[in-house]
Amino acid sequence: MRYARWMADEPKIASAWTRPRRQRETLSREQIVAEAVKLLDAEGVEALSMRTLGTRMGTAATSLYRHVTNRDELIEFVVDEVYGEIEVPDGSEGWRASVTACAGSVRAMILRHPWIASLLGQVGLSYLGPNVMRLNDRMLALFEGAGEFGPVEADKAISAVMAFVIGMGVSEAAWLTSLARSGQDEREWVAELAPAAVKAAEPYPHLRAHVAAGRVDDMRQTRDEHFTYGLNAILDGLQPRRPS
Template identity: 55%
Template sequence: MAESSIPSVWVREAGRPQGLSRERIVAAALELLDAEGLAALSMRSLGKRLDAGATSLYRHVANKDELVELVVDEVYAEVDVRDPSGRWREDAAEAAGSLRAMALRHPWVAGVLGQVGLSYLGPNLARASSRMTDLLTAAGFDAGEADRAMSAIVAFVVGTVTSESAWLAMVARSGKSERELVESLQEVQAHLNETPAAQEYDDPAVYRDDSFAFGLDLILDGLEARLQRKG
């Protein structure tokens, strides 16, 4: 006899609160993820954090994957995508910057979104994606092109933030500031400061910001060139 499948968390009603609620569980999971990362999250560890048994959690959330899906959607509420202003490049750049800022606040997110095959369909993510697609459609892309253009922008942001998050995790482990760590590495690896771009910056955080903006401009330049060929 085939096992019954668990319906999507987005179409299943939350369990009735019994000292807990889905909202409280998600908030606690987010705190744990931000503090300790994805590897530390389990129904058992979350139950300890909430002073509740795993059985109580399962009344509201079917499993860890479903919990992660809920938390991903929670942090996507922080992504700001403006209404089309008539300046699509500025609008898209602002949205990409907001996504990057969110992912840097929650470093575990990039690793989750970067996993092939995961599909998160929560309302906050769907709303951000829809609004981004609207920006690109208003710019002149058809629906299919707008969807692919959005995917290209998001892929760039996620890829960049994955590297940034790994670097910032190393900074945190070092116990030094970002600038101090760069300087200490330069003492043993002089080639780190050989590139003209690196020599222009005293603040590594500003260098990261400008590198992100440069890479995003390349993506937007390509999209703009495609629009011009259509026109």
């Protein structure tokens, strides 16, 4: 395939333009994780194998190991990469508005890349990636600055908010992944699943009432409401904990 670079039928004109130029820029670590993210976005988590990633980049699978020691390491890089998409304001809009915006940014990132729901568990939560570090730093600045938290309290408060946001986002992402795998419209899908749900909920009186009254109108807005409801509850609970 790409042997043509050094095969004899190529004219050996020693010019800067015919020079093979060993396409270095197609096989650096940054390019590999970028292509991995694109592959995950396009085909989902079960499509990420070293071989398919290699063919996507026009190289052999084993070539990737020159720039990435492991598949696990690649996944750590990928996770850190998408963490880089999270924006956290500087706090000039006030603590609460800034945290709300940051939480929304995290959720948006997760919903843009639902496969991290799978990958977050597979890797030991890479705490040392530069983008994760940057995120933590900005969050600390936000909680200690505009939030007026003390250093220890800021740590706890950030953990609480992030646990909620990630927990909620991962749950949504798992739902959306299953939905995507079904290949159907969301309304069709829940309509198809409804009988099984009703049957499964049948022995449980409270659940049964909820399943029966389940509104299927626009679940997108329902999800948004659930998220903002929980986030506001947490922020309400955090507000009086500031020592100010």
